[in-house]
Amino acid sequence: MHPLLREYFQRLSPVADQDIEYLSPYFTEKTYKKNEFLLREGEICKYNYFVISGCLRLFTTNKEGVENTRYLAFEGKFGTSFTSLISEKPAFENIQCLEKTTVLRIFRDDFYHLVETEPLINKVYRNILESAYITTQKRIYDFQGADSLERVQWLLEHQPKILSRLSNKVVASYLGITPYTLSRLKAKL
Amino acid sequence: MHPLLREYFQRLSPVADQDIEYLSPYFTEKTYKKNEFLLREGEICKYNYFVISGCLRLFTTNKEGVENTRYLAFEGKFGTSFTSLISEKPAFENIQCLEKTTVLRIFRDDFYHLVETEPLINKVYRNILESAYITTQKRIYDFQGADSLERVQWLLEHQPKILSRLSNKVVASYLGITPYTLSRLKAKL
């Protein structure tokens, strides 16, 4: 098993190496080119992805064509369209690589089978859901009522990697402001 | 066990009545007056609440004193500060009754004990987390980039009960707009 994934599991539930090795066969390594899509809006999401290197982003496009980035997963994080994975309905979001990206992916059905049968994976899943929920909530809470400067400052404090590593266009779509506004703000910081 | 709660469990996992009766002792019925607080910002949340009648709201207050309503639970729904319940850290949100409200409440530790030991409750919890996550995500997605008219229309379509049953002040704080703007919009609909 890839050390990053082993670390991930062990941080949640300290177990011996051999007790998680059996999970290895479920995960397949795959590398995607920069800008390649792992999932497009309307497709049913079939995998859960664990990022080994690179970066995934989940984003939606509204009727005017404006992109809205909802989640960014760097190395050591799981990323997928949970809403589609859970419901087995077409996703309303896209998953795309922002860099050349290597992932370990696991089939939806294998994943939920493990959630049902393996206490470790049940716990891992619970933890993913709990942190996804908390993170999302915190972001809504912190953003609602915050003006655009406060949003940029929030990002500087909480996820500086996003600001330093990704393009302004992506950052702006993550913050819910226009690239113009972001550019003006950065000039003032 | 209260029929509403039994229904809730059975919808998630069809089991015989006697197989869920053993959960009854964990839940205590309690009635709160209108506007009473079940949790205040800074306190550690000790219960998960299931609403039998009435309505709970979760809200935060920002530094300017503006309230931000983040979740509304009517009859037949669970409501609590999951971020505080999960982490056992002080809540940054308040839980308040908007009407005279009767709940069944269960202690945090009992709840998580059942999550660990009882497959039904494990599943119930997973389901609560999954739907909380999906709901939150959908709301962010649908709201980001939506102007205030679109937000009101979204509410009309998805949660009309909120518009008809709650005050404009609460509805506005749920939509992230001012009561002034909501009042003007309602005049035009």
Next chain:
DNA sequence: ATTAAATGTTGCCCTAAGTCAAGGTTTTAC
């Protein structure tokens, strides 16, 4: 029932941030 307090409405003004356009810079593709 009476009064006070909270909530809702509406006009006027103002500001933050969006839009458009034009020019500069960086990245990508061959």
Next chain:
DNA sequence: GTAAAACCTTGACTTAGGGCAACATTTAAT
């Protein structure tokens, strides 16, 4: 290495919606 495309920056203009004030209406408390 060069051209094309994508991206960033900045100025000028526009606009949605916030803030305040004044008044109307509803709700709550005794």
